[in-house]
Amino acid sequence: MCTVTIAEPRIDPMLTTPMVISARRQETADTFTIDLAPPGGFTFLPGEFTMLYVYGVGEVPISISGDPAHPEVLTHTIRAAGKVTEALERMRPGDTVGVRGPYGTGWPMEAAKGKDVVLVGGGIGLAPLRPALSHIINNRIDYGLVSMAIGFRSPHEMLFVEEIREWRQHFDLDIELTVDVADETWRGSVGVVTRLIPMLEANEDAIAMVCGPGIMMTFTARALRDRDFHPDNIYVSLERNMKCGVGMCGHCQYGPLFVCTDGPVKQFSEVERLFGIREV
Ligand SMILES: Cc1cc2nc3c(=O)[nH]c(=O)nc-3n(C[C@H](O)[C@H](O)[C@H](O)COP(=O)(O)OP(=O)(O)OC[C@H]3O[C@@H](n4cnc5c(N)ncnc54)[C@H](O)[C@@H]3O)c2cc1C
Ligand code: FES
Incomplete structure (x- = not known):
């Protein structure tokens, strides 16, 4: 008998969803918060990040800074540090940002239950x-x-x-x-x-x-x-330059870890040794 396996439809992990900036707040001279309106909502765990894409400029990893109980708003707080984050800083409500994710490991909210x-x-x-x-x-x-x-x-x-x-x-x-x-x-x-x-x-x-x-x-x-x-x-929570955000390119390698998939949140006991080494 011949069995045919039908592959599950796969969502391309590199696919970006366009989202409109619904609000913007200047936090300090170089740091701002943007709220995005995700079509259909956006669920995430505390500590996860997204890849934000500015059309024609580039893509950066940014942690989600909003309330996980409000999937109708996707919030990021960003410090203008270079090419892409400065382009994000110039954007205003009504402008569109590309979003992939959420990615990475989150904070241990389950393990913390019942504890201080x-x-x-x-x-x-x-x-x-x-x-x-x-x-x-x-x-x-x-x-x-x-x-x-x-x-x-x-x-x-x-x-x-x-x-x-x-x-x-x-x-x-x-x-x-x-x-x-x-x-x-x-x-x-x-x-x-x-x-x-x-x-x-x-x-x-x-x-x-x-x-x-x-x-x-x-x-x-x-x-x-x-x-x-x-x-x-x-x-x-670890920081490293990233390109793919999904464990494919090796850009975010930190010793034996890929920060995008093994992190960014890690137990300090696992990374303590790496913290002391320059240019890991
Ligand atoms: C998991 C994760 C979560 C993150 N979450 C956040 C977050 O919530 N908020 C946030 O603000 N950032 C966050 N970051 C950091 C953010 O991703 C980086 O700031 C961003 O990638 C910088 O990209 P860029 O293109 O703006 O800067 P780049 O152009 O890549 O510049 C990066 C660095 O190089 C320096 N630089 C740039 N141009 C020059 C130059 N010509 N000469 C010398 N130095 C230069 C800049 O000062 C900067 O320090 C996170 C990173 C990771 C990995
Ligand atoms: S950013 Fe590509 S492997 Fe982590």
């Missing part, structure tokens, strides 16, 4: 953590004590000013904020974000989610280890 959670964000690193905090707020009963340490270089570089104010009004969230360098308007804590770690309320079985520059993640992990956090319970 510590979030630590530095600068633009707060953007990929925002969906994790939104998820926790939407499902507050699933988590124990929740605290967050946020650091910016200066008061002018603060992102999500209104949201941070709202988060700080939640009686069941401990949100600590610091800046490296203060000005005359600043009344809060001054110093690097790691200085806040000893103040955060959490037991040593807590799950930590950390995102920021490499050096900040290394020192944060060290400070968490000083508090007896288990190295497997500390998660970081």
Whole structure:
């Protein structure tokens, strides 16, 4: 008997969906947030990223910074750093961006259930953590004590000013904020974000989610280890130049890992050795 196998129709992983910018907010001098209107909605997990394509310019990986409970809006917060992100900065509501994804590993929201959670964000690193905090707020009963340490270089570089104010009004969230360098308007804590770690309320079985520059993640992990956090319970989000975003081109290789498919979120215990090596 002859059996015929009919191949499942496959969606091309490189296919881009055009989405219109529905809103835009300037966060700081070089950082902005755009809301896209995904036709049919866009579901994602906290920590995942998309590839954003500016027609005729190029494509970049950007973490999703919105609320996973609102699939009708796809939000990204972007720092203008070069060719593509500067082109995105020039775009306005009504303009169209190409989107692929979501891709990558997300934050360990399931593993964190029933445990205390510590979030630590530095600068633009707060953007990929925002969906994790939104998820926790939407499902507050699933988590124990929740605290967050946020650091910016200066008061002018603060992102999500209104949201941070709202988060700080939640009686069941401990949100600590610091800046490296203060000005005359600043009344809060001054110093690097790691200085806040000893103040955060959490037991040593807590799950930590950390995102920021490499050096900040290394020192944060060290400070968490000083508090007896288990190295497997500390998660970081890696950054690497990307091309395909789906494990095909090797552009994002980081030691034995492809950041696009093995990451970006990894246990610090798995990447600690790589953090210390230049030009990996
Ligand atoms: C998983 C993941 C998630 C990410 N999430 C975010 C996010 O949420 N938000 C965000 O803002 N970014 C995010 N990034 C980083 C973002 O992808 C990069 O900033 C972006 O790819 C830069 O591309 P570009 O074309 O704008 O810059 P490029 O032109 O590629 O420039 C990149 C770097 O080179 C420098 N550079 C550019 N031109 C020159 C020049 N002529 N001479 C010297 N130096 C130069 C720039 O200063 C910049 O540091 C993420 C990256 C990854 C991997
Ligand atoms: S970007 Fe191509 S393999 Fe990761």
